[in-house]
Amino acid sequence: MIKHITVNNKNIEIVEDNINSKYYIYNYFNNRTIIGNKEVVDHLVENSHLSIESPLYNFVEHKKKINILDFSLLKFKMPYSYIAKVGQYTKLTNMNVLVLISLILSALFIFLNLDFYKFDFKEIKANIIYYVIVCYLTQLFILMLHEISHYYYYYEFFQPKYSVFGITFRYFSLFLFFTSVPFIDLMDKKNKEKLILAGIKTQIFIMGIFSIYGLLFGYNTYFQLIYCLNFLSIAFNLLPFFKLDGYWYASSILRSNNYMIYFFDMLKRRKQFNFVVFIMGIINILMIFLLIIYSFLSLCNLFIK
Structure with a gap:
């Protein structure tokens, strides 16, 4: 489906939209x-x-303009063959029946351990460096599995030669992993939503494994922190704001590639008014504004102390 060409020693991919x-x-x-x-x-x-006179020279040679609200800090490209075998786990972690079982097991674990969220802060403070390192490395690994899960379904549909991953800094406060899926809007609704939810389903599956371990062997502070961070990551990703997985899923449900673009086009009277999109757009803007203000105040408070 993808046509590969090289222009000015740059790898270019082309996909035809037969409908339009x-x-x-x-x-x-x-x-x-x-x-x-x-x-x-x-x-x-x-x-x-291409020479500089070509109308496409800028597209081929110039880097994307920096968006201060969302810019890449790190990006790397690798042949898909490096992650093809690793990504096979997605077949297992995205099975709906296993995701459902994972949710049930997680609910059971939390119900049987109502004091699970009571942390020993003295213990954490005494060994803060070790806890930070373990939690950071664990979350890094889990989030990489999350992103590879997205790319697994993208590859199934388009079979590109390369995969692009990276870290972006969004809204002056969020460090996020990203996977580049430039042709996602050409996917049908069902496959698009499968791709969008793939990472979250993988994290839910992991939470189910953690819950089994907790039910069988109990837990310590390390386990509490890792479990809670994964849970919070899932919940945060499900929010239909901040251009996270929930945002793109909400856009798909609203039959829009990007509901905020539709929102601004609607304000400019280029699109038909949609009440749900209007409310979602207003809330999203408010959430971003509050997040930026909160991050700024937290940073100021840190330096003032």
Whole structure:
């Protein structure tokens, strides 16, 4: 489905949108995607070396403009063969019956351990460095599994040569992993939602494994922190705001590729008014504003102390 070409030694991928007679064109170098017609594609295919006079030179050679509310801190590209075998676990972790069992086991574990969220803060404070290192490395590993789960379904649908992962800094407060899936809008609704929920389902499955361990062997402070961080990560990702998984899932339910773009187009009277999108858009803006203010005040408080 994907056509691969090289322009100015940059890897370019092209996918045709047969329904709308358009082409999605993705540049690995700068992580940019444009939509063009057949003439644009022919120009790229026929010119492996573009000069500065070419109208597509900027797309090929220039990096994406920095968005101060969401910019990449780290990005790396690797051949899919490096993660193809690892990603096979997604078949297991995304089975609906196992996800449901994981939720039931987690609810049972929490119900049987109502004091689970009572932490020994003296113990944590006394060994804070060890707890931070263990929790950080554990969450890093879990979140990598989360992102690979997304990419597994993306690869199944498009089979790209490379996978792009990275870390982004969003709204002056959130450090987040991301997976580049430039052609996701060409997927049908069912497969798109499967991809969006893949990471969360994997984390729920992991929570189920943790719950089994806790039910059988009990728990200590390390276990409490790792379990709670994973739970909070799932809950936070489900929020339909901040461009997290819940945001994209909400957009899909609302039959929009990006409900905030629809929201602003609606305000400009380019789109038909949708009350649900209007309310969601207002709440999203307020949530972002409050998050930025909270992060700023927390930072000030840290330095003042």
